[in-house]
Amino acid sequence: MPHYKIAIVGAGPSGYFAAQALQNSVTEDLTFSIDMIERLPTPWGLVRSGVAPDHPKIKTVSKVFEKIASEPNFRLFGNVELGKDLSLEDLTNRYDAVVMATGSAIGKKLGIPGEDLANSISAAQFVPWYNGHPDYADFKVDLSGKVAVVIGAGNVAMDCGRILALDPKELDETDTADHAHQDLSKSNIRKVFITGRRGAEFAAFTAPELRDLPKLEHTNVIISKSDIDAAIVAAGDAPEKDVKSNLDAMLAIAEHEKTSHARTMEFLFHHVPTEIKGSGQVQEVEFKTPAGQKVIKCGLVISAIGYEAQPLSGISYEKGKVLNTDGRVKDNLYVVGWAKRGPSGVIGTNKSDAAGVIELLISTLTTPKNAGDINDLIVAHKVITQTHWEAINAAEVASGEPLGKPRVKVADKDELLRLGGF
Ligand code: NAP
Numbered sequence: 244m245p246h247y248k249i250a251i252v253g254a255g256p257s258g259y260f261a262a263q264a265l266q267n268s269v270t271e272d273l274t275f276s277i278d279m280i281e282r283l284p285t286p287w288g289l290v291r292s293g294v295a296p297d298h299p300k301i302k303t304v305s306k307v308f309e310k311i312a313s314e315p316n317f318r319l320f321g322n323v324e325l326g327k328d329l330s331l332e333d334l335t336n337r338y339d340a341v342v343m344a345t346g347s348a349i350g351k352k353l354g355i356p357g358e359d360l361a362n363s364i365s366a367a368q369f370v371p372w373y374n375g376h377p378d379y380a381d382f383k384v385d386l387s388g389k390v391a392v393v394i395g396a397g398n399v400a401m402d403c404g405r406i407l408a409l410d411p412k413e414l415d416e417t418d419t420a421d422h423a424h425q426d427l428s429k430s431n432i433r434k435v436f437i438t439g440r441r442g443a444e445f446a447a448f449t450a451p452e453l454r455d456l457p458k459l460e461h462t463n464v465i466i467s468k469s470d471i472d473a474a475i476v477a478a479g480d481a482p483e484k485d486v487k488s489n490l491d492a493m494l495a496i497a498e499h500e501k502t503s504h505a506r507t508m509e510f511l512f513h514h515v516p517t518e519i520k521g522s523g524q525v526q527e528v529e530f531k532t533p534a535g536q537k538v539i540k541c542g543l544v545i546s547a548i549g550y551e552a553q554p555l556s557g558i559s560y561e562k563g564k565v566l567n568t569d570g571r572v573k574d575n576l577y578v579v580g581w582a583k584r585g586p587s588g589v590i591g592t593n594k595s596d597a598a599g600v601i602e603l604l605i606s607t608l609t610t611p612k613n614a615g616d617i618n619d620l621i622v623a624h625k626v627i628t629q630t631h632w633e634a635i636n637a638a639e640v641a642s643g644e645p646l647g648k649p650r651v652k653v654a655d656k657d658e659l660l661r662l663g664g665f
Contacts, residue, residue, distance in 0.1 A: 246274045247339040247611050249604075252325050254281035255288020257580020257593040258344030259308040264601035266314055273605070277317045278338070278617055282324040283377060284627045284659040285635060286312075288346060290590065291652075292376040295402040296417035297409065299649060304590055312629050320617055321627030322660065329620045331557040335575055337614045340604050343558070343565060343578040344597075347550035347586045351563070353394065357519030358546070361385075366399045366547035373406055373427070375420030375652035377659070385524070386430035388542015392528050394516050396439030397447035400547035401456075407543075408435040408508035410461035416647045420654050434507050436539060438514040438530070443474035443493055444486055446512070449589070453492035456508075457499050465509040468497040474512070519544055550586040570600030577604050631663035638662045 249265055251258045258279055265275045285291055287305050294301045312319060325331060325345075334341045350365030352358060362385045372379040386407075393404045406414075411428040419427070439446050443466075456464045471494045478486055493510075514530040514537070521527065525544050530537045551563030558576075559566040564585050565578040572578050579597045581587075588596075627635070639650035639662075653659050 244272055244274065245608070245611055246276070247608055248276045248278070248337070248616055249340050249342065250334045250338040250617065251277060251279045251342045251344055252334070253288065253344035253346060253580075253582075254279050254283075254286035254319065254321065255344060255346055255580065256290060256304065256308075256590045257346070257582075257597055258288070258342070259311050260594045260597035261342045261344055261579045261601055262317060263307070263311045263594070264598040266311065266316065267598075268601060268605055269316070275316055276616075279312075279317065279319050280323050280325065280329075280334075280617065281319065281321045281627075284322045284632075284656060284663060286319060286321060286632060292371045292374040294374075294590075295370075295406060296374065296414060296419040297405070298402075299417065301590065302649075317629070319627065319629040319632060320621070321632060322625055323617070323621055326555055328624060329617065331555065331576075333620050334617070337612070337616055337619070338575070339608055339612050340575045340577060342600070342604070343555075343572065343576070343582055344580050345552065345555065345582045347552045347563060347581040349551045349553055349563075350546065351549045351551055353516060353546050353548065355516055355518055357521065357525075360519055360521050361524040362542060363519050363525050363544040363546070366393075366395070366403050366545055367550060369403055369545050370399065373419055373423035375418075375423075375654040377654055377656045380420075380422065380654040384426070385543065386426055386432055389431055390434045390436070390539070390541040391432050391543040391545065392539055392541045393435060393437045393545045393547055394528075395447075395547035395549075396437065396441075396445075396510075396512070397547060397549070398449055398452050400437050400545075401448055401452055403545045403547050404435045404437040404508050405456070405459070405462075407432050407545075408462045408506050409459055410506065413459075413461065418643065418648055418650045418652050420652055422654065432543065433505055434509070436509050436511055436541075438511045438516070440515045441513065442477055443470055443510075443512045444478040444482070444490065446489060446493075448489060450485070450488035450492045453489060453496065456496060459508075461504050461506060463502045463504050463507040464496055464499070465507060466493050466497040467510075468494070470510075470512050471497045550581065552582045570596075570603055571607075575607075625660055625665045627660070627663050631665075634664055635659055635662045
């Protein structure tokens, strides 16, 4: 009976769904050992460090990941970095196939003057900061100004805007990183603009996220009705289903009864950013609008305009993605998730995506290699196995319990290793 060893690099949603697709393909005549390799001491990728802390329901998919991890043919190798602790070749030589599930971690650049001024940051920094990602434990964002501008009209822009504009008390019972919760509690920001460069009919938000906004108890949410009326006309008589749902949700916000909270989040459309200005630090953003040039004074700019994959040696990239054909990169190397198709879709999108790639991978398997595995390469390394991770997970959840939080996230890498038992 052929038994194949498969390595998956990256313990985010697309990695777990690739593992699940392999597990679902097991038959009496075909079995797999699955080794998942993750740079951080913690798995779950964007479910841990991307999904907004005030959206706990989305994180319940981690239960699916834990079920996959509990299967006897699955092993986690956390705190092991490809390119540092081992090379891609080390893996492709030993495993029958290697699946890259490394996502897209780098924020796209606007390419406008002033983008690199202090406090002009990327969502790719802000989001992992408030979510306790170890790489951003020491990141600093200045929240002393009254106004913040978020550039982009997608769900990540909305997450950033919402985290800045909600009453920090609403984060008390969430797993927001302690350092971020403390800073947000002292924040002076009272007005947040979320700016789209095109009309609302092109906004990349999704309707469920828009429909949640009026539920914010301490934030005025403003969308101009004339903007949405114009977008409805521009979308025509038969708009796509998603566009219609979005416009309906935005119209409901625009028509929502006015509130008078101290904090406001306002959506602006047809605002093309042209320059960020300030002496030493952000002071204003200049936009081109249909009415001409417009300046918004602000102390913080967050660009949330999409992501690119972090390049890895031995792999070719094109437009921020791993160069691939239907998920096959070359020889026995495959790619899934955002690294394969770019930063699009919700977490569940990765399930069908990974299933397709694993089907292709299986169709190309020949004689099993029997050439060893990762254990040959990282003998003296502090590897976070599933058991170590379960200890970290239990410790975080236990610290959260008396505070009414789902967990208290540990952002310090050494402390994570200590909780894991090292
Ligand atoms: P996105 O959905 O692709 O949105 C990117 C936004 O940036 C678009 O509005 C785009 O406008 C704008 N943009 C791009 N380049 C720009 C530029 N140079 N200047 C100004 N604006 C620019 O990306 P995302 O928000 O990063 O989200 C990534 C994926 O994760 C999406 O599929 C999203 O739905 C998903 N996600 C889901 C959730 C959730 O379900 N709760 C939460 C977060 C993220 P144009 O359309 O004009 O290019």
